[in-house]
Amino acid sequence: MKFVVCIKQVPAVSELPWDPQTGTLMRDLAEGMMNPACKHALEAAIQLKETLGGHITAITMGPPAAEEILHEAIAMGADKGVLLTDLRMAGGDTLVTSHTLGMAIAKVCPDFDLILCGCHTSDSETAQVGPQLAVELDVPSVAYVEHLKVLGTTLTMRRLADNFLETLEMDLPGLVTMTTKHYQPRYVSLGDLNDAFLAAEILILNADDLGLDPERIGIKGSATRIQNVYAPQAQKENVVLKGAVKHIVEELFARFGDRIAGAIGKDLDGRQ
């Protein structure tokens, strides 16, 4: 089987400071890491490869520094890395990202059987790139998949949708986006990591290599514009209960008993 896994480098911390002038995240302050859902998708591909055999191409788009997650992917078990990097591609929205990835996959692995993406990224949360990429390549896709099984050219998938556990089937080639539910990424050994830096197959491609239309990449080709980005204003209302301990406890349950019960999942009505 030929697998392609799309991975993205995201800032390693969840709460980055904002630049109040521009309203953007101060990404320079953060170290990059492989997006968690992408890492789970990669783990899923590696586990499938371990049982079925095959070849995994990990592909990422980003600044030159994003190359590090390709080395990491190779240390985990991918066979080859592809970095799509070009200043002209910077600032693209999900539409041009899907288009760029589609062009790259058509070039480096046109005979793929399965493409795996993370279901969303921790830095933008759109969840659009995977499904759009399937449209670009004209293959079927299923999003938010938890578990995969391959039988011949059929992929059986399990996913949770609106509290129902769905089992779906899809003919290959196809694309899935994976959640972080089932495939816990393995720890890489330091020796494999060292090897992945000393001798890894990494292909670096720019817009010209991919034959991309300059009108369809980067900010220029993007169909969407970000109007404004701001931190949500969390409203916290602090309530201070005063008095003797017995009184405070009684007051606490009288006022918030239902919420406490909900949080701990117990019915507190019979507590008297």
Place this chain on the structure above:
Amino acid sequence: MYGFEHERGDSLDFYPCMKHKVIRKTVREFAEIEIGPIAHDIDQEARFPWEVIEKMRPMHFFGLQVPKEYGGADLDSISYAIVIEELSRVCAAIGLCVTVHNSVGLYPILKFGTEEQKRRFVPLLASGEIIGAFCITEANAGSDAGGVETHAVKDGNHYIVNGTKIFVTNGAICGAPLIFAVTNAKNSKKAASVFIVEKTTPGYSVGEIEDLCGMRANPVSSLFLEDCRVPEENLLMNLGDGLKIVLITLDTGRIGIAAQALGIAQAAFEASVRYSKERQQFRQPIGSFQTIQNMLADMATEIDAVRLLLYRACAYKDAGVTFSTEAAMAKLSCSTAASRVTSQAVQIHGGYGYSKEYDVERYFRDAKVTEIYEGTSEVQRMVIARAVLTKPS
């Protein structure tokens, strides 16, 4: 790489390479997830966490610089320092176990062992199946290795080893420690030799675990050797080469302890920065006061400075040039910084810093011994001063 592989013209490159960044990130993630949640408890309970060691084995933590043919990760020395730094940032006692195992328990066999010794012991050590240790210290011999009383006497094709080693790091868990013993008291320069002694040897026994101030999760203990019959093929190098082995081994060991001290300092610094932002006094975060800012600035500067000294020693080692003085400088400066930074961290945390509830109290206790073992700060100064004074002016 720092200082040697100049990719950008003739300037020194202080920027960590991609590999070193990823190794740091990988070890940090492992340490924070697998060791972080128990670091406080294993210190309090003085418990060695075998369950974590189990997870560390397949990740090559026990064969960091061992060539692949013997089952190791074959890392460069800066990567080695980063691994120890990151483990120690979360739990110095585990960092200690790993660095002592790699740098003084395993490295001498790799460097000085015969092919047969390497094939027999290195794969077992590199996989973490057995843990290593190096035993020099005795009741009457510390900085002065010449005072060692443990002795080995030839008997046929065996050596009979007798003596007591104390303060053995990894003492209660090691499987094949290296024992420094006197073999010819008359020849002062070639008095001692080093033997690989397997714990299954009759007469080998482990003493009580020491009740120490810090590094409490590491089972530091005494080792007793009573008429231990050690096969002559377990002698490392030649008879009388003990001191030579010790001196070369300690240069490498010092890199490890410097990295450990640096990791402790880093942890204390990060805790202090966090606390300075959270802790409110006089209705403002204490980090807004210049007196706290000054402490943080000093801590940050000192940590960065000693880190560069450490990585320089590592780069020299990898370049194959003499690094003895550089390793001593790194060890002296990193351990001094660790003691100072952790002390300031306690100060910044005030009363809470003195409480076992907060990690800085553990960092403070753990830091002190980095000024003592693997050569005290006084011994490091001796090494450095000797180099300074013998340098042609």
